[in-house]
Amino acid sequence: MKWIKDPKKTKKTIRQLEERITKKYSYMFPRQKPGTPLLPIVFGFEVGPGWYDLLENMFNTIALIDINKTVIIQQVKEKFGGLRFYYGHNEIRASEEIYDAISFVVRCGESISEHTCEECGEWGKIIGGGWLYCRCKKCEKRLKKERFI
Numbered sequence: 001m002k003w004i005k006d007p008k009k010t011k012k013t014i015r016q017l018e019e020r021i022t023k024k025y026s027y028m029f030p031r032q033k034p035g036t037p038l039l040p041i042v043f044g045f046e047v048g049p050g051w052y053d054l055l056e057n058m059f060n061t062i063a064l065i066d067i068n069k070t071v072i073i074q075q076v077k078e079k080f081g082g083l084r085f086y087y088g089h090n091e092i093r094a095s096e097e098i099y100d101a102i103s104f105v106v107r108c109g110e111s112i113s114e115h116t117c118e119e120c121g122e123w124g125k126i127i128g129g130g131w132l133y134c135r136c137k138k139c140e141k142r143l144k145k146e147r148f149i
């Protein structure tokens with residue numbers, strides 16, 4: 001499994017990922033109807049492009065495990081510099097093993113995000129004072145310039 005991003009993919013946007021994922025795994029977004037905003041994810045995936053591959057791999061892995069199609073996505077966002085992937089299960093029952101395996105994938109993905117630059121996908125760490133970000137050295141420098149010029 002490839003968790004580290006392909007640099008070429010950072011040209012793709014999170015909006016493109018949303019479009020692809022919500023089509024491919026439409027059962028995870030049950031209130032979504034054609035032509036309406038993403039529901040229940042009203043604001044879409046609220047993360048930077050550096051987590052593109054991470055999220056894509058998480059969705060693909062969850063879908064492989066979730067054979068009864070029970071997962072419902074509630075929110076995908078950044079908080080305190082890390083990915084927060086909120087989800088639930090619909091009324092269809094899955095085995096405890098499946099619930100555990102999905103939970104494990106989500107915890108792994110959230111942990112990996114804390115070491116993956118949200119801007120470019122390179123190795124990074126959580127930085128910042130009031131607002132926390134996960135950034136690589138290069139993006140950290142750029143961020144500092146943008147904030148203090």
Ligand SMILES: [Zn+2]
Pocket residue numbers: 117118119120121122124135136137138139140
């Ligand atoms: Zn970076």
